[in-house]
Amino acid sequence: MRLAPLTLCLALATPALAQTPLTGAEFETYATGKTLTYAIGGEIYGVEQYLPNRRVRWAFVDDTCRIGHWYEDAGSICFVYDHDATPQCWSFYRNEGALTARFMSDPPSTELKEVAQTDEPLACSGPDIGV
Template sequence: MRALILSCLVAFVAAPALAQMSAEEFDAYTRGQTFYYGAGGAPYGGEEYLPDRRVRWSFLDGECQDGHWYEERGLICFVYDNRPDPQCWSFERTEQGLIARFAGEQSLSELYEVRRSEAPLMCLGPKIGV
């Protein structure tokens, strides 16, 4: 009996997280939507998910960065025009919305969906002048 419980526990721990979204699931859930994310109980930023895996990100300050996403080894990786190094995340869909977990070594490790909208992000135009 003990061996059965141990083997079940090992199989459970070794199994991949079933809730992690695939690239196809992520695209179907996010495309055409703008998601607003929070971290630690405070607003963090918003991302507009456009056709062809293109995105537009803002820290909700009116400045937006365009980029795109792709799947790599089960993670969703984002590259932005102003930041060419990929930022990879795992996404889980819960009853409360998306949870994104960063796959790097930065201090930020988790974002969560606060709300979702079909309206685009508010982006100010380019800064003009000196």
């Protein structure tokens, strides 16, 4: 009988663990044409604009915009930016109508949540203005 609460907790956690990441096509359909704001632990982390042809424009809070692109690789969505060719791969999930992203190199500690979206372009303060 003592295991019943633990069993209940595991059963309640199962849907989150069994959640299927978005495919590249699903991610592209959801994100293209939008500018999404992401938070980590309730604090704004950054903003990314999803452009046609899998191009992106990213900025951390109060930072220069970075231009890049994304591609699908082994079930992950990977981003490469012009300033750094190292792929940054994430798994994206739909959760209550918004995206949740988990960094593949460090899933337990890096989870971003979409907290806002707009169809307005990302306001850039750096050298990539107007790109």
